[in-house]
Amino acid sequence: MRSIGTVAIAAAAAFLLAGPAPAQVPGEVILFSQTNHRGHSFLVRGTRNNLVIPWAVRSVRVARGEAWDLCTRTNHRDPCHRVAESLANVNWRVASARPSRAVNLPAPAPPGGGGGGQPTASLRGMSAEFFVAPQESGRRVISCASGAAACAEQSADRFCRARGWTAATYHRQETVRGTNYLTDVLCTRTGR
Structure with a gap:
């Protein structure tokens, strides 16, 4: 009888451990x-x-x-x-x-309220410009489908050059619903 009780307890424990996370x-x-x-x-x-x-x-x-x-x-x-x-x-x-301090915030609308290829609102100085959630044509900029660092770096550089800057000296990737987007991009004239 004892062995049946032990088996029942072990089976119940296995069931509980196999349950959902x-x-x-x-x-x-x-x-x-x-x-x-x-x-x-x-x-x-x-x-x-x-x-x-x-x-x-x-x-x-x-x-x-x-x-x-x-x-x-x-x-x-x-x-x-x-x-x-x-x-x-x-x-x-x-x-x-x-x-992360930025938690699932929606991307801000482009200046002027429409697509038209305008980037998102930014903080611009004399030698740099910072984009929290870069956009092109009213949509977030995809960094890299694979999420690879070198690919994301190229995407950030391309984004900055299209706005008249030399390169992106800082950037991050944010994954939202399985898509990798550029975020926190700092464009400068000096490069790396």
């Missing part, structure tokens, strides 16, 4: 070793400057309304991916992570 808790991001939020998981709470994750991150879960910067280098150095929603299929190395 708990709801995402605000203030944390969960990184997974497999697509679709499966495999090994790595929980990050708050800013982490130096993460040692022994596998490539294949999916990410964030709480609704939050955004995180996941960077391939320590101390939040480029390249970084801004994640504003849970993603089921990525392939990233993550060496640092931090909550």
